[in-house]
Amino acid sequence: MSDKNEAIRLAKRIYDLDEKAYRASGSALGHVYTGDRKARIDEIIRCMETPEVRFNLRQQLALIGNMAHTIEDDDEREKVLGEYEDVIKDFHEFIDKNGGPSGIMDPIIASLNSLTLKNRMEKQHLIICISRSSASGGSHVGLELAEKLNIDYLDSRIIENMIKKLEVTEDIEKATSEIPESEGSSADIDEEILSFENTSKIRKFIHRKNRYHGLNYLDASFFRMTEIITALAKEQDFVIVGRAADRILTNNRIPHISIFITAPFESRITRVQKIRGCDRRTARKILKAADNIHARYYNYYTGLKWGDANNYDLCLNSASYGIDGCVKLIMNLLEPVK
């Protein structure tokens, strides 16, 4: 049977089932479909054939099922419900043959999400970006996750350290090349600048001169982070907390999973009180300031609203699940989707 004929046949069955359920239930609300039979059947066919409006039909089917359940006579109810099950089964077969649910998946966004089925088939690194509201326990979740997955954990402090290391190395190269050979062997210089105090001095000196090409410190640091994060993402798996890493990776078209961890403000105040051992008023102030810094950083470098669910693949409420619960849920998410 052609798909068109199949659609017509099924549409008629749906229309008639509605009529039957209505008659048998004596529904006070009347049919789902009223008025001209031909017009209604055409409407059903259009709903079946157009994934974007198919939802209406499914909702109408749910209403018919609802009505069928209220039929008082046991035999009659079983009969109508049996027909209902058949129609639903055939409807699903039709949908399977004629395209899935209407698309909201965005090809670009989806191509960057490591969890989508398509991407899971390709060889790629597992990169989980965690953003979090202050005191939500998001960093904790990231660290536990990295340990459970046995992959690297990165956060601002660790990346800052990497940047410092890179700068030290570059400083060494620069200092070495700038200093006339006669002033000393490079071995001596190496030894000198590898000691912490002197390295710091050299760094300050070179920073002042030309390090940031006119950029302020934060911008320069953001550039550095972008370099490091994208370079690492090409080489290995990791969990990274903060630093708008999700956006850095998105902008560089590197697949990853972006997760936002948060908890209601009042729950987070309670946690700040525990961490700092301070009163509620002080905790509130600290939290507001901390959230503000996160938000401004994210908004400034991404142009997006920090914590807006639209910007992440998923958001988890740590007050609902706890830190361990969040970790377990994310581990569950990483299981091959059945």
Added chain:
Amino acid sequence: MSDKNEAIRLAKRIYDLDEKAYRASGSALGHVYTGDRKARIDEIIRCMETPEVRFNLRQQLALIGNMAHTIEDDDEREKVLGEYEDVIKDFHEFIDKNGGPSGIMDPIIASLNSLTLKNRMEKQHLIICISRSSASGGSHVGLELAEKLNIDYLDSRIIENMIKKLEVTEDIEKATSEIPESEGSSADIDEEILSFENTSKIRKFIHRKNRYHGLNYLDASFFRMTEIITALAKEQDFVIVGRAADRILTNNRIPHISIFITAPFESRITRVQKIRGCDRRTARKILKAADNIHARYYNYYTGLKWGDANNYDLCLNSASYGIDGCVKLIMNLLEPVK
């Protein structure tokens, strides 16, 4: 060994490991721990014993591990990394014995979340509340989910129908009791008011008189919904889309899972265009108006910000996963947490 002794011993090992990794790596950044050994070890012990600040220690351990990885000599690196693994193992054992990660889980919020481990042990119904931004495909997700789980699907239209049915029944009772017996047998009246047109007239009549006890239509409808949703929740499993059901259940202390489905505004505009067959400008207008209605309804009845990740157990981006992907992820979440 007492926990205190164990903590002291482990703290010393961590301090010494840092020293060893520093010496072997010749790190340009120096130790993680500098200055007075006794004071640093006391600090490590405090971090170990206090779940709320334990994160600092774990971060420092990550830095030490990071440093150990950069040791150039192969034998030396393996040796230090081996010790590092041992320390990490013992550290985790210590944590397991002395309480888990610092709590952000809110006892009240968590007790209402059906997915938390504690609740999964108790007999209760599976209730999934889905809120969604307009055109995100959230209703679709809810419907597919209900079908996959083989449980009831509810949304505003279906609940409105239930309300109408209830009202019709009550109207019948009321009308019957108000009409003097001499005016006709109740069988006649039943027959008359069960026909759609007359029911509608009766409903209008009674509405005008005293139906809403002075409430406006929306408020009355919200009350009715609250009644229906809480009553159903005590009896059966279901997926419910919209109607601030999550808050209704929270206020009535009924465990459930609350999920917010959304997608970036631009992705949703594209979907509205497909559904309505309109231009982008019109789609944008429609979407803004629709989001606005959702937001106002939710905010008015809950006092909370609609779509704020803090108010839900989890939020999913349908542009990242698609409708099928969202359904599969939620199904994965429902798997017993390992």
